[in-house]
Amino acid sequence: MAGIQYYKTIFTGREISNNTVQQEHESMRFLLSRVVTGEDRTMLQSTGFACHNTNYSVHCVANQPVRIDTGTMTVHIPSDQPAQETVVRPYARQEDRNLLKNVTPVKILQGNYTMLPACQYIHDVPAVILSSSGFVGNVFHEFNEIIIPLFITTRHLRSRVQFILEDYKVSFVRKYSKPMSQLSAYEVMNPAANQSVHCFPGAIIGLKFQGHLALNSCDTSGGHSMQDFKQFLRQAYNLKFFHVSEIKRPNLVLLSRRKTRRFLNEDEMASMMEELGFRVIIVARNNVISNLNKFAHVINSCRVFVGAHGAGLTNELFLPDGAVMVQVELIGLEWAAATYYGDPAGAMGVHYLPYRIEPEESSLLKVFGRNHTVFKDPKSFSFEVGKEIYLNHQNVRINLARFRETMVEALSIVEDSDV
Secondary structure, three states, rough: OOOOOOEOOOOOOOOOOHHHHHHHHHHHHHHHHHOOOOOOOHHHHHHEEEEEEEOOEEEEEEEEOOOEEOOOEEEEEEEEOOOOEEEEEEOOOOOHHHHHHHOEEEEEEEEOOOOOOOOEEOOOOOEEEEEOOOOOHHHHHHHHHHHHHHHHHHHHHHHOOOOEOOOOOOOHHHOOOOHHHHHHOOOEEHHHHHHOOEOOOEEEOOOOOOOOOOOOOOOOOOOHHHHHHHHHHHHHHOOOOOEEOOOOOOEEEOOOOOOOOOOOOOOOHHHHHHHHOOEEEEEHHHHHHHHHHHHHHHHHHEEEEEOOHHHHHHHHHHHHOEEEEEEEOOOOOHHHHHHHHHHHHHHOOEEEEEOOOOOOHHHHHHOOOOOOOHHOOHHHOOHHHHHHHHOOOOOOOHHHHHHHHHHHHHHHHHHHHOO
16 A cells, blocks of 8 residues: 555564464564453453553553554544543542643544544554653652552563654653553653554553552563563663662662751761761762663662652662661651652652651741641641742751761661671
8 A cells, every 4th residue: 555654573583374364463462461350351352442441541552553654643433333432541640630631632422433534554562652741850749650650560561562752752762662661562651752643452541550669560561560560670770779778888868858848967977877878979960860870770789768748759669678768757748758769668668767857957947936827737727828838948958967867777777687
């Protein structure tokens, strides 16, 4: 057919029979069916299309040929079912309606439509449509809402899948080129730069989300756990250490912040840690921490990781098993500290030690006074007001005597791992 370009991704370089093609298609249909469960899987098997909705995410699956117009981001699914239209904003933060406004919607047309666009490109692996909008630029949200859900959704497809990245950001693709290239053998497609009709043997629109920095092995497409994801990261970034006992030097990384939630006595903290026997590496938000390819190795080579609540603690994902993560929990941020970083640590094989500061250690004390609502009832503030106070205008001067006790415990944990 003149004018049609074929993307050969499965069968290149060998002759194939109709029977082989059929087997490949059946295998692909089976693998796609694992993206949904229960009634959704039954629906997929009977109609060729199904969607699964939760409070946090929505993902749809087609296990039959689809045509994707990347100019309008419309997915056409021909079938003998009654015509229906579904709109999905493919980002794993469905509860945040304001954020979703920045995510380009995907229109899915399923049913007996007579006017189907002609194929301009033909692929022989399924497509996965996702967005790099949202909070891209924040490492927590990048892992929480894109990279981990992408792993959950596609790892079992063994890299035989084509990513179509809406709201395409070059910086995001560069930053996560290593894990994304492990999940797909093909260059990430930017639909804005390739406005054509692409035909695929199946498609997934949106990603599965299973909790903050979390995987549920009972509900992942391939039965993968957080330990599987960590092993995936070790392979993607070529990290050296699996367990903390393999690290002979008592390395400790202290995450230094420069704008808010700063350690006002950082040098004294470092001196105290060195007195205990740690080799302290202070890492600020510079080219090292923003370069994930390098920073992953820094974190993987440390026994203890210390930082105030913030996105940088997401890098606990790169810690070797048996390492310790010490999070300084600031006033008003206790719930977020536990939910986003503390609770997930156990599944990562990381020991979590929280250090909850007292009012005297917070810079807010001088501003508001001990008896102010800021200290008495932090939950009484709206999200936006609370964010401004506790996240954006709070620093901390650590009580070295109290904090020393936490660091002695951290040292004891990693030393015990050597036995």
